[in-house]
Amino acid sequence: MEKVEKYLVRQDITLRDALERINVGGRGLILLVDDAGHLLRTITDGDIRRLLLDGKQLNETLEALSAQEPCFAAEGVSSAEALRLMSRNMINHLPVVDARLRPVDLIVRMDLDERILLSTPHLGTQEMEFVDEAFKTNWIAPLGPNVDAFEKEFAEYIGVAHAAATNSGTAALHLALRLFDVSSGDKVFCSSLTFVASANPILYQGATPVFIDSEPYSWNMSPGALSRALEDAERDGALPKAVIVVNLYGQSADFDELHKICQMYGVPIVEDAAESLGATYKGKASGSFGAIGIFSFNGNKIITTSGGGMLVSDDPEIVQKARFLSTQGREAVRHYEHRELAYNYRMSNVLAGIGRGQLTVLPERVTARRNIFDRYVSGLKDINEIYWMPEAVSGHSTRWLSVCLVRSVDKSSSGLIDHLESENIEARPVWMPMHLQPLYEGCRYYPHTAEDSISDDLFSNGVCLPSGSNLTSIQQDRIIQAIKSYFGLGNMD
Numbered sequence: 416m417e418k419v420e421k422y423l424v425r426q427d428i429t430l431r432d433a434l435e436r437i438n439v440g441g442r443g444l445i446l447l448v449d450d451a452g453h454l455l456r457t458i459t460d461g462d463i464r465r466l467l468l469d470g471k472q473l474n475e476t477l478e479a480l481s482a483q484e485p486c487f488a489a490e491g492v493s494s495a496e497a498l499r500l501m502s503r504n505m506i507n508h509l510p511v512v513d514a515r516l517r518p519v520d521l522i523v524r525m526d527l528d529e530r531i532l533l534s535t536p537h538l539g540t541q542e543m544e545f546v547d548e549a550f551k552t553n554w555i556a557p558l559g560p561n562v563d564a565f566e567k568e569f570a571e572y573i574g575v576a577h578a579a580a581t582n583s584g585t586a587a588l589h590l591a592l593r594l595f596d597v598s599s600g601d602k603v604f605c606s607s608l609t610f611v612a613s614a615n616p617i618l619y620q621g622a623t624p625v626f627i628d629s630e631p632y633s634w635n636m637s638p639g640a641l642s643r644a645l646e647d648a649e650r651d652g653a654l655p656k657a658v659i660v661v662n663l664y665g666q667s668a669d670f671d672e673l674h675k676i677c678q679m680y681g682v683p684i685v686e687d688a689a690e691s692l693g694a695t696y697k698g699k700a701s702g703s704f705g706a707i708g709i710f711s712f713n714g715n716k717i718i719t720t721s722g723g724g725m726l727v728s729d730d731p732e733i734v735q736k737a738r739f740l741s742t743q744g745r746e747a748v749r750h751y752e753h754r755e756l757a758y759n760y761r762m763s764n765v766l767a768g769i770g771r772g773q774l775t776v777l778p779e780r781v782t783a784r785r786n787i788f789d790r791y792v793s794g795l796k797d798i799n800e801i802y803w804m805p806e807a808v809s810g811h812s813t814r815w816l817s818v819c820l821v822r823s824v825d826k827s828s829s830g831l832i833d834h835l836e837s838e839n840i841e842a843r844p845v846w847m848p849m850h851l852q853p854l855y856e857g858c859r860y861y862p863h864t865a866e867d868s869i870s871d872d873l874f875s876n877g878v879c880l881p882s883g884s885n886l887t888s889i890q891q892d893r894i895i896q897a898i899k900s901y902f903g904l905g906n907m908d
């Protein structure tokens with residue numbers, strides 16, 4: 416709960432200081448209290464403006480103001496009741512007072528009814544400089560210095576040798592499969608619990624996906640299930656061309672284990688790090704573990720270029736070829752000669768400018784998202800029907816999304832999502848696993864153990880809560896209160 420003290424003023428301050436306090440409070444008003452701390456009235460910047468127009472001077476005190484019956488609510492007021500009070504009195508702010516009429520909180524209408532989204536873009540301060548530069552230097556054509564610089568800066572950040580910027584994460588993944596020569600009739604293994612973009616490029620190439628379940632410690636690819644799938648594939652004489660390992664919701668998969676298994680069969684890993692930029696595994700950056708790693712800068716990701724992606728690898732030939740395939744595969748001759756089918760998948764120079772700016776604030780974004788997760792955990796610690804997504808010991812998650820499971824006899828994840836929706840708060844189920852998707856009906860699936868499919872359980876009971884790094888503490892309090900009320904715990908404590 417936001418400290419109410421910063422809005423409290425006494426009558427003896429000057430109009431100038433009152434304006435300053437309104438400005439600092441950021442809510443367009445302050446609360447006038449007497450010496451005992453009792454609420455006397457609210458003062459808006461409009462009230463001061465009227466005094467000045469009446470000829471009062473900035474160095475006069477608030478005693479110049481006339482008395483006004485304050486409108487307020489008692490502690491424990493529900494959001495709905497607060498909204499009713501504000502509508503009836505045609506005001507947008509409502510002081511909350513304790514039994515002795517001392518302000519303890521300030522409710523702002525916008526905070527109560529403004530929609531809270533799952534994860535929204537959060538711009539820093541440098542993006543416009545880089546974009547401006549692109550405009551000034553007339554580098555609006557697709558390629559240019561921001562793309563080169565973004566690739567270099569990004570590769571350095573991840574600790575890989577090379578990077579190629581693309582117009583989406585999906586495009587980067589598609590290129591990765593092309594680079595491993597995946598084609599019609601081939602098999603590709605892929606994490607089942609993921610966004611559909613991880614798997615679709617397998618179909619783009621006319622190949623056959625085989626889906627692998629999660630393990631319960633990080634919710635990422637189960638080494639046990641992968642082992643069984645590879646054993647079967649070897650027995651059938653049809654090893655996959657690649658294994659797409661997804662790092663879910665900001666957390667790295669267990670690459671030591673997965674690498675060991677894939678190396679036994681000589682199958683390369685494509686690391687889908689679209690959701691885990693900024694995370695680490697055993698001290699190394701997420702996305703640097705696959706033979707190829709891919710990232711996304713879609714609007715909901717931890718940093719964004721509005722739309723974009725990146726392909727990284729230590730192998731210079733792979734990245735060179737990725738750039739070639741993402742720019743229509745034009746041969747290095749004067750005329751337009753093409754020997755290979757290729758794509759228009761390159762990132763634009765303007766968007767790369769946004770990416771350069773966003774990259775500078777990535778560590779802050781990770782901290783902000785982790786703090787949001789911690790605040791949910793502590794705010795909801797009394798609800799023993801909520802279980803949080805675990806953080807594996809070997810990694811450092813970004814908590815891109817704060818995800819929990821509802822395990823209860825009479826409450827459910829969909830019930831919670833409905834309840835939050837009724838409070839204008841966006842929450843989403845955990846990804847629907849690929850082996851349950853109508854699009855992938857009939858595809859082979861390897862659960863964690865013969866009896867136990869982890870991803871089915873996570874899908875049935877999981878909820879992704881609003882997690883944007885620009886979520887305010889007031890908004891988060893609203894979400895926490897709404898969750899508490901769903902589980903029958905009192906509000907506004």
Ligand SMILES: *Cc1c(COP(=O)(O)O)cnc(C)c1O
Pocket residue numbers: 582583584585586609610612613661687689690710711712713722723724
């Ligand atoms: C977002 C996402 C992608 C796709 O990235 P786009 O940039 O939207 O194409 C791929 N895989 C996962 C796991 C994602 O979350």
